[in-house]
Amino acid sequence: MKGIEVKQITKRYGKKVILNGIGFELEPNKIYGLLGRNGAGKSTLLNIMTDRVSADDGEIRLDGVDIQDNDQQLGNMYLMSEVDLYPKAAKVSQIFKWTAQLYNGFDMELAMKLAQKFDLDVKAQFSKLSTGYRTIMKLIIALSVQVEFIFLDEPVLGLDANHRDLFYKELVQSYSDNPRTFVISTHLIEEVAQLIEHVLVIDQGRLIIDDETEDILKNAYMISGAEEEVDQYVDGLNVIGSDKLASLKASYVFGELDNRVIPDRVSIDKMDLQTLFINLTNGGQNNE
Template identity: 35%
Template sequence: MKIEVRQLTKRYKNQFALNDVTFTLEGPKIYGLLGRNGAGKTTFMDILAGNIFQTSGDIFINGEKPFDNRNVQANVCLIKEGDNFKKEWKVKEVVRLYGFFYPNFDQQLAAFSLKTYNLNPNAKVKTLSKGMESALGITVGLASKAPITIFDEPYIGLDAAARKQFYDVMLQEYENEKRMIIFSTHLIDEVSLMFEEVLILQQGKLALQKSADVLREKTISVTGPTEKVQKFVSDKQVISKKEFMGMMTAYIFGNRQEAEGQGLEAQSIPTQDLMIQLTEKEREDSHEAII
């Protein structure tokens, strides 16, 4: 599957949820879609799933537009953090209806997941706890076998053990039958090792799109005397800098061994810390999109 996003903009009155965003995704691959609250992640996912229409720009899935397009929408399953299903539906009705909509829906996987999470097939959605409703969303998302499966904070209310179980099953299903998975989360440290590519949105714009391997290998923090750090990073791509009492820490794309060879302290940057540094609003050093 291929997703092409071209100058995509979504505006609500005078507020931009997305502002002239352009990028391409190609699967099968697991993408991490990251950003702070209000960055535009959910708006993008709703447009991708054909739930809402953009203000301007284009989005294509294998060359077709998703909005009001049944053929395309049958290839995209979006599971949000809540309100995925009508409250009066029973659990077994949710599974049956989604099975009709998605041609590759795996009823055996759905049954296994319902049993794993102790979901009563006869229970109505409105009677489920937040965690149980999340478990139902996870069940449907995984069992859909949709070529593009999107999880937007899908685990609200689940404890750490249940979340790990979800991650393990998702990875196993991905290995068994490849698809494009787009995963949006604030629990970045829990799942970052699953990502093959990372996108970070900031205030409706694309701040970064990089291979996860590149991020793990090439993003580092460098600390030392301000003058020495300034000299070292002068020819590097700088994400952000912080200075305090004659010392500086710079977050950069660079080589750890090179920095250590210059007598500087260098450490790899976890994906969550990178996202925080890249999207920090109140800092003196501005940055350009790193794409």
């Protein structure tokens, strides 16, 4: 199979189970959103997928081949993450050159152009860059390196609003020019909601959503009105959360509404991705 298969990945740190039997597939040329609260296990999963750490159980296959200790498969992925794994004393331009040498393909022209757009000084030492510029350097590499699978773990960490905007623009441009698979792991859901075609949600080490963004939002509703009528209407539906203000109530439903009659004073709206995410991952508590 073309693409990446994640099979039953389990990871423990001590007695704590970080990932519990995670399994999904990544198709070629799609933009994925990997969502989850802090500590949900997103970074650990991405680290396992790129062989930075090993899983206790399960395996990762890229185009049908186990990625573990395989140059061919590892050389077709790039993980940009918070940790800095580049030599501290190296200059940015030197790091670009090394990346070009070790990966089979790097668009140096694009990297230099992006460095200019982001005002990144390529003659500067990596260790002397601010957090934001370290992120920028790694993002530039991620967009310039020629691999089919790019993982971005919190890609806009430390970036100001202008740079965030510029990054998303360049990401889309790069993806349009040269379609490949991106997995964006972030807690800034609103910023990427329109970018991601497919959503993966991890909660407490388990994969709870693995679906196309459009299909998910099709069945995400906010039912609001007088408490009694709302409660009556949502009875038997998959309610994932609710908000209450005096006698008014909003219930969040994830799933089909069937053909039940809508009471006069109850209104039905669609939920956005952020609201859906919050309600799915707050541990079943109501925000009342």
